[in-house]
Amino acid sequence: MAANSPAASAGTYRSSRWREHLDTVLPKLTLVPTGAAALIFLYGFIAWTIWLSFTKSTLLPNNRFAGLAQYRFLFKLDTWWVSVTNLVIFGVLYIVICLAIGLFLAILIDQKIRAENLLRTIYLYPLALSLVVTGVAWKWILNPDLGLQSVVRSLGFTHFTFDWLVQPHMAIYTIVIAAVWQASGFVMALFLAGLRGIDGAIIKAAQIDGASLPRIYLRIIIPSLRPVFFSAVILLVSMAIKSFDLIIALTGGGPGYATWLPAIFMYNYGFNRGQIGLGTAAAVLMMLAVALALLPLILSELKEKRRASTR
Amino acid sequence: MSVLTIRKINKTYGNEAVLHDINIDMQDGEFLILVGPSGCGKTTLLNMIAGLESVTGGEIAIDGRRINGLGPRDRNIAMVFQSYALYPNMTVRGNISFGLEMRKVPRPRRSEIVNRVAKTLQIEHLLDRKPAALSGGQRQRVAIGRALAREPSLFLFDEPLSALDAKLRDEMRTELKILHQRLKTSMVYVTHDQIEAMTLGDRIAVMYGGRVQQLGAPQDIYDNPTNRFVAGFIGSPAMNFIPCELAEENGAFGVRLSGGEETRLLPLPDAIADKLKSWGRGKAVLGVRPEHVTPSTAEQQTEAVSCPVNVVEPTGPNTYVFSKVNDVEIIVRCTPGHAPEAGSRAKLEFDLSKALFFDPETDDRVA
Numbered sequence: 001m002a003a004n005s006p007a008a009s010a011g012t013y014r015s016s017r018w019r020e021h022l023d024t025v026l027p028k029l030t031l032v033p034t035g036a037a038a039l040i041f042l043y044g045f046i047a048w049t050i051w052l053s054f055t056k057s058t059l060l061p062n063n064r065f066a067g068l069a070q071y072r073f074l075f076k077l078d079t080w081w082v083s084v085t086n087l088v089i090f091g092v093l094y095i096v097i098c099l100a101i102g103l104f105l106a107i108l109i110d111q112k113i114r115a116e117n118l119l120r121t122i123y124l125y126p127l128a129l130s131l132v133v134t135g136v137a138w139k140w141i142l143n144p145d146l147g148l149q150s151v152v153r154s155l156g157f158t159h160f161t162f163d164w165l166v167q168p169h170m171a172i173y174t175i176v177i178a179a180v181w182q183a184s185g186f187v188m189a190l191f192l193a194g195l196r197g198i199d200g201a202i203i204k205a206a207q208i209d210g211a212s213l214p215r216i217y218l219r220i221i222i223p224s225l226r227p228v229f230f231s232a233v234i235l236l237v238s239m240a241i242k243s244f245d246l247i248i249a250l251t252g253g254g255p256g257y258a259t260w261l262p263a264i265f266m267y268n269y270g271f272n273r274g275q276i277g278l279g280t281a282a283a284v285l286m287m288l289a290v291a292l293a294l295l296p297l298i299l300s301e302l303k304e305k306r307r308a309s310t311r
Numbered sequence: 312m313s314v315l316t317i318r319k320i321n322k323t324y325g326n327e328a329v330l331h332d333i334n335i336d337m338q339d340g341e342f343l344i345l346v347g348p349s350g351c352g353k354t355t356l357l358n359m360i361a362g363l364e365s366v367t368g369g370e371i372a373i374d375g376r377r378i379n380g381l382g383p384r385d386r387n388i389a390m391v392f393q394s395y396a397l398y399p400n401m402t403v404r405g406n407i408s409f410g411l412e413m414r415k416v417p418r419p420r421r422s423e424i425v426n427r428v429a430k431t432l433q434i435e436h437l438l439d440r441k442p443a444a445l446s447g448g449q450r451q452r453v454a455i456g457r458a459l460a461r462e463p464s465l466f467l468f469d470e471p472l473s474a475l476d477a478k479l480r481d482e483m484r485t486e487l488k489i490l491h492q493r494l495k496t497s498m499v500y501v502t503h504d505q506i507e508a509m510t511l512g513d514r515i516a517v518m519y520g521g522r523v524q525q526l527g528a529p530q531d532i533y534d535n536p537t538n539r540f541v542a543g544f545i546g547s548p549a550m551n552f553i554p555c556e557l558a559e560e561n562g563a564f565g566v567r568l569s570g571g572e573e574t575r576l577l578p579l580p581d582a583i584a585d586k587l588k589s590w591g592r593g594k595a596v597l598g599v600r601p602e603h604v605t606p607s608t609a610e611q612q613t614e615a616v617s618c619p620v621n622v623v624e625p626t627g628p629n630t631y632v633f634s635k636v637n638d639v640e641i642i643v644r645c646t647p648g649h650a651p652e653a654g655s656r657a658k659l660e661f662d663l664s665k666a667l668f669f670d671p672e673t674d675d676r677v678a
Contacts, residue, residue: 202398
């Protein structure tokens with residue numbers, strides 16, 4: 001018995017050591033598949049895309065180095081510049097209008113109204129639709145022969161014209177309309193959550209301080225929603241830059257290439273026209289654009305946080 | 312001159328009345344406390360004074376001017392909220408000067424006032440910070456500073472200390488009292504904490520069920536509560552209420568008390584006895600504070616009742632003994648050296664000259 005016990009205790013000692021070891025390793029082990037997948041399919045393919053944009057790849061990827069030739073060619077293409085201009089117009093209008101409508105609706109809903117849940121659901125519903133459905137629905141609504149224009153004309157206003165969908169210079173704005181319709185309810189939900197987080201006593205305090213309601217919103221409430229603006233802009237920027245399916249469904253990129261965005265450009269050249277090198281060059285520039293758009297925002301927010309925490 | 316006059320104020324939400332016939336007259340420079348359990352209407356009353364809630368009936372006047380229909384900004388008041396309600400996007404300086412800015416005070420005068428207020432409250436080093444970077448006590452100071460900056464006729468405080476931890480709350484309580492003594496401003500202060508009410512108030516309005524149960528000086532309310540609610544609410548630990556029989560034996564009028572063994576008749580002082588005799592009923596509720604019951608040291612004390620000692624709780628300065636009289640639990644305050652042991656029996660002496668009697672049905676005080 002006495003001779004037995006040291007061996008037994010050594011045994012349990014070893015198994016508990018092993019267990020302890022497992023406890024520290026297991027969490028890391030479970031993260032490995034996700035990490036590996038991200039490494040290969042995200043960063044791996046980003047790296048590959050960047051490499052391909054410097055090659056002479058056409059229908060199939062190849063490794064013949066071409067330097068900046070693809071980029072030089074890209075910058076000479078009218079279709080590319082139309083896509084970029086469209087992205088600027090679409091992106092700015094989409095983000096600004098979504099923020100404005102979202103904030104406005106959120107403030108209205110926050111006024112302790114009746115049927116709040118119902119209205120909130122209604123405003124949020126467009127987001128539940130896929131972008132393709134949204135695109136098709138708006139395609140019909142905006143179609144001069146089927147939709148809004150023909151309805152208003154049949155009411156007797158025979159000179160009413162609303163044919164942006166088929167006007168090359170106006171078609172991009174129809175995409176703004178459909179995209180705003182789809183996303184502003186979502187932005188409203190973000191702002192509403194932010195507004196609900198604001199202590200109601202702040203409004204009372206400001207009233208006693210002598211501020212009118214519009215003043216209270218402009219000076220106190222909207223500025224304190226800063227973090228919500230931050231997340232909303234980040235989400236909207238990324239949604240704007242990767243816009244693809246809505247345009248395919250609504251205008252198909254047309255009339256002509258009037259509503260191309262860089263994503264459509266990239267798809268067209270990379271996969272339809274057999275110019276993978278050119279497509280990847282466009283993709284790399286899109287990625288840079290996202291990074292450039294979001295980096296200052298992220299940095300300023302981080303700085304703000306650090307300043308608050310060190311004090 | 313009275314700074315605040317509340318006359319026959321009523322408040323109803325739909326069919327539900329939350330305040331009934333409130334009348335308060337407050338003198339200039341007075342520190343008035345509205346105290347009561349949650350749901351008694353004290354915060355509603357404060358919000359009505361502030362103009363944040365409408366008045367259903369009656370009249371409120373500040374500085375002799377009727378203010379019923381006026382908005383909060385036109386009432387010449389300032390308010391400190393329980394949650395501080397600081398503007399999160401502004402610095403401390405911005406918070407304090409916002410009210411002045413809204414009232415179009417010129418910029419140089421504004422910074423003068425901010426500096427003066429910051430000096431009074433010792434928050435000069437915090438002026439450029441945002442509220443998120445402040446501790447609870449500092450936020451409370453800023454909230455008070457924001458109220459002070461405007462020099463209103465009347466300050467309203469809505470449970471300003473209840474969000475602080477116990478130690479800080481005691482410190483801030485003393486600071487508030489010092490501030491009031493120094494500035495001599497008129498303050499209405501809502502709290503549910505009866506210790507805050509006792510220590511801070513010049514006068515206390517004890518509220519319950521939408522009515523002011525009693526309005527008076529703290530010590531007066533403590534010694535002479537008008538009914539059982541006030542008696543039980545003010546004082547910690549709470550007053551003991553013992554249902555008992557009133558009887559006369561051998562010419563002595565008194566109360567029958569029993570600690571589970573023999574029943575004793577304890578004679579009452581003449582003044583109380585006369586009141587009870589003229590009230591003329593046989594049963595009453597005896598109210599006696601824990602400090603007016605003491606364990607007897609003398610062996611053969613005829614006026615002491617033998618009672619069980621169930622629990623003994625030392626708190627440092629005092630030791631509280633839980634016992635049972637007439638089948639209800641009572642608390643007795645003892646000096647630590649003289650506390651009986653738990654599980655034993657002790658003879659308890661009742662100081663009946665301080666005793667109060669309540670009607671068992673209406674809870675009103677009868678003697």
